[in-house]
Amino acid sequence: MVDMSTTLAGATLPNPVMTASGCAANGKELHRFFPVSDLGAFVTKTVMRDPRSGRPTPRMAETSSGMLNSIGLQGPGIDAFCEQDLPWLAAQGARVLVSVAGNTAEEFGEVVQRLVASPAWPCVVGVEANISCPNVANRGLVFACDPVSSERVVQIVRTRVPEGVPVFAKLTPDVTDIVAIADAVLRAGADGLTMINTLLGIVIDTDLLRPQLAGVTGGLSGPAVRPVAVRAVWQVTAAMRAGTIPTAPVIGVGGVRTGADALELVAAGASAVQVGTATFNDPSAPRRVLTELEEHLARHGFTRFADAVGVAHERMAAL
Amino acid sequence: MSGSGVVQVAGEVVANRRVGAYHHLTIVAPGVAELARPGQFVALAVGGPTSANLLRRCFSLHKVKASGTYGGTLDVVVAAHGPGTQWLTGLSTHDAVDVVAPLGRPFPLPAEPVPCVLVGGGYGSAPLFWLAEALRERGCHVEMVLGAASEDRLFGVVEARRSADGVTVTTDDGSAGRRGWVSDVLGEVVDRTGAGVVYACGPMGMLRSVTEVAQAHGAVAQVAVEESMACGIGVCMTCVMPVRGTDGTTRMVRSCVEGPVFRGDLVRWDAIGGGITRVPEDAVGAPRPGGH
Numbered sequence: 192m193v194d195m196s197t198t199l200a201g202a203t204l205p206n207p208v209m210t211a212s213g214c215a216a217n218g219k220e221l222h223r224f225f226p227v228s229d230l231g232a233f234v235t236k237t238v239m240r241d242p243r244s245g246r247p248t249p250r251m252a253e254t255s256s257g258m259l260n261s262i263g264l265q266g267p268g269i270d271a272f273c274e275q276d277l278p279w280l281a282a283q284g285a286r287v288l289v290s291v292a293g294n295t296a297e298e299f300g301e302v303v304q305r306l307v308a309s310p311a312w313p314c315v316v317g318v319e320a321n322i323s324c325p326n327v328a329n330r331g332l333v334f335a336c337d338p339v340s341s342e343r344v345v346q347i348v349r350t351r352v353p354e355g356v357p358v359f360a361k362l363t364p365d366v367t368d369i370v371a372i373a374d375a376v377l378r379a380g381a382d383g384l385t386m387i388n389t390l391l392g393i394v395i396d397t398d399l400l401r402p403q404l405a406g407v408t409g410g411l412s413g414p415a416v417r418p419v420a421v422r423a424v425w426q427v428t429a430a431m432r433a434g435t436i437p438t439a440p441v442i443g444v445g446g447v448r449t450g451a452d453a454l455e456l457v458a459a460g461a462s463a464v465q466v467g468t469a470t471f472n473d474p475s476a477p478r479r480v481l482t483e484l485e486e487h488l489a490r491h492g493f494t495r496f497a498d499a500v501g502v503a504h505e506r507m508a509a510l
Numbered sequence: 511m512s513g514s515g516v517v518q519v520a521g522e523v524v525a526n527r528r529v530g531a532y533h534h535l536t537i538v539a540p541g542v543a544e545l546a547r548p549g550q551f552v553a554l555a556v557g558g559p560t561s562a563n564l565l566r567r568c569f570s571l572h573k574v575k576a577s578g579t580y581g582g583t584l585d586v587v588v589a590a591h592g593p594g595t596q597w598l599t600g601l602s603t604h605d606a607v608d609v610v611a612p613l614g615r616p617f618p619l620p621a622e623p624v625p626c627v628l629v630g631g632g633y634g635s636a637p638l639f640w641l642a643e644a645l646r647e648r649g650c651h652v653e654m655v656l657g658a659a660s661e662d663r664l665f666g667v668v669e670a671r672r673s674a675d676g677v678t679v680t681t682d683d684g685s686a687g688r689r690g691w692v693s694d695v696l697g698e699v700v701d702r703t704g705a706g707v708v709y710a711c712g713p714m715g716m717l718r719s720v721t722e723v724a725q726a727h728g729a730v731a732q733v734a735v736e737e738s739m740a741c742g743i744g745v746c747m748t749c750v751m752p753v754r755g756t757d758g759t760t761r762m763v764r765s766c767v768e769g770p771v772f773r774g775d776l777v778r779w780d781a782i783g784g785g786i787t788r789v790p791e792d793a794v795g796a797p798r799p800g801g802h
Contacts, residue, residue, distance in 0.1 A: 244789045244794060244795040474518060
């Protein structure tokens, strides 16, 4: 038996496996395959202030070991989320990490304010600020590519979320130096980081000789991006270990399909792991990854999950 | 989990045979038949557990059998046109395939025994024979209209003659039945039978025409759409379509959970065409000038 519990900036979870935002809707669909309360936390689809239709279709293109998506943050808006989705998750006993976004920094704050006022708020174990979604129609609003706009969002969100509930900033790998962005959001008050969001890509339909997605660009996810996620987690946690940026827990996400994939992110420094695109392939994937991760940890002789976090930094081959 | 209306099971292929331009697969999938109804679909994983093709391929259930030599089975009709469907059509007896089914909403059946016309384009006819049986059990007079580009792309003409009270066949090239489209003959079949409901499955363009003809001849169209899906279970948000609700409001709805069967007159065909489905300006949450 491995003690699978993990603590993320004060939030203690029974295990480190979560869904990934936008890959699990808001729970009801996956609950037909496994109890959502089995997971360390359930990460909701990014919620914005107003209802959003999302983008035209095609919104999806399959790629080698991955996919490109351009959903455009379709969702019912924060009020419907608080009335319907959050109470349902609370009733299942799920621990919820709510992903929020806004068209402006102020709108992030408004979304959080209404979220905190929800009667179901006690099931929320953290807020994930989606500052890096590349799908928003207005291309100027990818906050996470700019340290100053990232800081501003994080400051507003942190102010509105009650003390004791951690705020995570979800970062994009589509930047020159992800450590600099991590440093900026942590100094602005983020309690932790989620890495990585999708990578921007384009697929050309070779029959029609035009972009396959109606929205032209989309976010690349799936096992194809896993090495990028492992690299991002590694670089940022290495900087924390070196003392050059503040120390904070990292949630690893990107291309996790198996327990071994999850262990890569953990060994690179992630204190929790999200399972995203693999859920489209296997609706049981998040639950299965938990079982497999525990088996891998036991095989390595770990008695506590926490002891495996970042272990690869200590085991580098001497050159 | 039990009571959830859907199962995920490790399926096993027990038959894979060529039928015209298509492949007809029978897969052992215990638990599906007891839950499934005509119009629902199955999401199959392709390429095995380490496949580079992650997205599930969705097929309407051609038929299901609760028990038999192999335990419960389901049948699907597959056209090989990409790497996933090529993998599926290349499967041999005893090969494994991960099954999630049944999914989506079935064809609604009329409360009264009204005459019905069932229209299938190409292998879109796959779920209609099972539907025809269910309708005839309720005392409905059932006619089928099957159309395709050419004779080899028709599916189930022989089966249709068993399942329905009358069958009309059309092909674009005239290689079987009447030359032309299903929509060319549908009106007269609806008029002759006095049909109250037209059920249809096939390409979007055909479903739009069927809806228009049905409306013009006083019948309600129930259409099963073939939107491309990544998951089939309602989590990926890729298979959305603009559909009017009973409140008159258009929303971008998931065809996998709110469909695949929609009332044809509620689908916003005006937003669909050229391989793209746009978001109508009056849809809930549609982008507004100056930002979303």
